[in-house]
Amino acid sequence: MRRFPVSEVVAFAGRALTAVGVPDDDARLVGDSLASADRRGIASHGLLRLPLYVRTIRAGGVTARARPRWVREHGATAVLDADGGLGQVAMAVAVDRAAALAGEHGAAVVAVQGSSHYGAGAYWTERLTEQGMAGLLTSTTGASVTPFxxxxxxxxxxxxxxxxPSSGDGPLAVDMATSNGAYGKVVAARDEGREIPEGWAVAADGTPTTDPAAALGGALLPFGRQKGSGLSVLLEVLAAALTSASYADETIDMWVDPGSRMNAGHLLLAVDTAAFTGRGHTEARAADMQERVRSAAPPGGTVHAPGDPERAQQARTGDRVPLAGPTLEQLDRMAADLGIEGIGEGT
Incomplete structure (x- = not known):
């Protein structure tokens, strides 16, 4: 594992994306979202994804210079067509509109169609909590999980x-896949020569496996057996059926075919806490809940409130982005292929 200044990582991602036609501002946004995930310890949604994005743009699966447009607006709701672009570009537009509508109406729902992977969800909901708003976000992906x-x-x-939002040391936040493990974590395990935990996946014949390659050729499992499976089904319906987005098994994932137009759907709900009991009250109550959760620890033990592990990891990394050897090898090959300056040596 080597560590690189955030500014250098974002600049490197920007060079890679602009080399394949992405506008400068969009490239920096995507680079920042990926670096943020690595700093929080979510490597599956970090720079690991950059070569995939580049391959997908070059293959025509993602539009480099997308022009998102609003196709429907009604009251506190709106539908955004992402024009086949990078999910981060669409989400930046969606978050701004959701915040504005929630500020006007107290709550808002924005749906997105024609999109692709938007990175780690917490990057977007944190933009809402910084404005005193609560947020809920979900998305479709390619098919990789079998129902219970x-x-x-x-x-x-x-x-x-x-x-x-919380008046404590950060928002009360959950950012999770509804599979037992994120698809990107399985890819990372394969690339790093590690097994995945038991209960994450089955091979193509339905037998349990800890081999990430067999898992990628088979299916991931939902968390919580039938409960997680049911939640996953409902989230997919909300993210796809409110728009013209595709269901997972109508989609060829960009990991499988970089030329695939995924037509991913996202659903974002924003709630302005000022419209209820007031921002101060809500934030104080959220901080109280964080402390109640932490107080459940046995003597000498630790219980984390949702969001604590990611904040702790980001505090440890500071202004540096940790990147694993296999990811760096992929980034170096990508840089050489694009003819751009590499990411550097790190520490």
């Missing part, structure tokens, strides 16, 4: 991110 009792991939990892 199944063997064939039908569902996506269908992430769920929920965040509430």
């Amino acid at each position: 009792g199944g063997a064939r991939p039908v569902l996506g990892t269908n992430p769920l991110t929920v965040a509430v």
